[in-house]
Amino acid sequence: MNADVRVTVLAGGVGGAKLAHGVQRTGADLTVVVNTADDTRLHGLDISPDLDTVAYTLAGVVNPETGWGRADESFTTLETLRSLGEDAWFLLGDKDLAMHVARTAHLRAGATLTEVTARLAGALGVRARLLPMTDDRVATLVDTPAGRLDFQEYFVARRHADEVLGLTYEGADDAAPAPGVLDAVASADVVLLAPSNPFLSIAPILAVPGVRDALATSSARRVAVSPIVGGQALKGPAAAVLASLGHEVSALGVARLYAGLVDVMCVDERDADLVPAIRDLGLEVLVTDTIMGAGPGRERLAHELLESA
């Protein structure tokens, strides 16, 4: 792939990181715009889970078993926090902690999240542009039968077991896109919507004022990859969230969410029967093996997506 091809990936955590990694392997000029509505503050530390997952993946230091966190990780500080009586339910590895400590220190010193992200990703060896969707605080709040929950409380502490009755991207209306985000969406050759959770990862990015319009009017070829394969989520609560919010749990259900925003919907071979219905939405359809696995599989999918675009 030519390094002159500018590709922007809108990404959440693990799925978005894998697709971005595949694009990086093609040699394209990569920008990743990352969801920050999962960001949280724990033990006084500013934690950006999706930014870190993407940075670790692109730097090749991610834990290959989980797809997030760092490889060869230890948990000494976390275990000590627990022994000190702290409520340490969030899995913080010793290496991972260094990212949070450094990020928190620089943010407290007045740097923006964009600046801190560029610095830390660069130090990890990431060559792609890694952009938070915003430097402002946006927080996904999850309405459940147990009440309104902070995102990480819903996702990690309660293991996304609660039914999702509604979602609020708190602060989104007043947020500004981070520097470079609108341009990355508007002027790329290709924009990829990663197979991340449509409501928990992609929707918060689109909720930042200006991003949805930039995507809708972009001159880029826009391709979305369905995170639903054979009616099931590859990872996480995407299927459950689609269902509880009244959407069909299928690549067609996802395509309906993205119709008008993308040119091409990429679905898995197992969902070939949905192609006519997706075409009826006015979308082109790319049918392929969307299961990425390790590096070569990610690169193969990225190549197919870019060639289709």
Add this chain to the structure above:
Amino acid sequence: MNADVRVTVLAGGVGGAKLAHGVQRTGADLTVVVNTADDTRLHGLDISPDLDTVAYTLAGVVNPETGWGRADESFTTLETLRSLGEDAWFLLGDKDLAMHVARTAHLRAGATLTEVTARLAGALGVRARLLPMTDDRVATLVDTPAGRLDFQEYFVARRHADEVLGLTYEGADDAAPAPGVLDAVASADVVLLAPSNPFLSIAPILAVPGVRDALATSSARRVAVSPIVGGQALKGPAAAVLASLGHEVSALGVARLYAGLVDVMCVDERDADLVPAIRDLGLEVLVTDTIMGAGPGRERLAHELLESA
């Protein structure tokens, strides 16, 4: 030793921690008032080196080689911070880091340093009362030929190699003693000035408004232990600081600093020749082996100090 004997130790780091540990081993009712003018903020974390040294020592988890930091420590986060390009010159172990993370989080949430110290020391298993000298910010600033330095920059980063031309306890005039400090000094049966650095550890405590008066007028028997033995400091820059500030580098020089504040000066057997001159200052003198070493030696010295009082 009867648990009804109330002993208050004024302490800096390692020397003060060892003496406090000796008193704890006697079974006395122990309060330790600890210097916080060395406290610093690094990587966004609030670090209280002397409080941690005393807590770790009393809890039996201190590194026995160094007298500070934790035993069986690892440095994964520190090494990762360095690999991220952070200027990580302060030695932060993974276990130690948990204290700073927890302290910072609770302070940011509005707790006082007194409250956080009680919580964390209690979680470590410390039964003694551990009190910061103040909940306010006091910072020892060190004037050197290289200019004015923050304490940890002088002490750790530059390995206390600069000549000390003067000292300022910034913020001391406006600081209030932490809850319990004045009472611990005024109403104890025995107050011990640990063999900590007179200028860098004990003087900041006495600079907090009310503490010097409480000591001067206390009904307690007040005993100071010389940190200078045979004209040399047992540890750290005490000898160099005494000399550069124009004081005699001896137990007599230390006794002159404490005359009027204590009843008894405890000096090492090697300094028996100084006894007459110290008595001439109006002080009683206890001559003994002041080198504490491990637990039994600390307990022996503590017993002798309490029996003399």
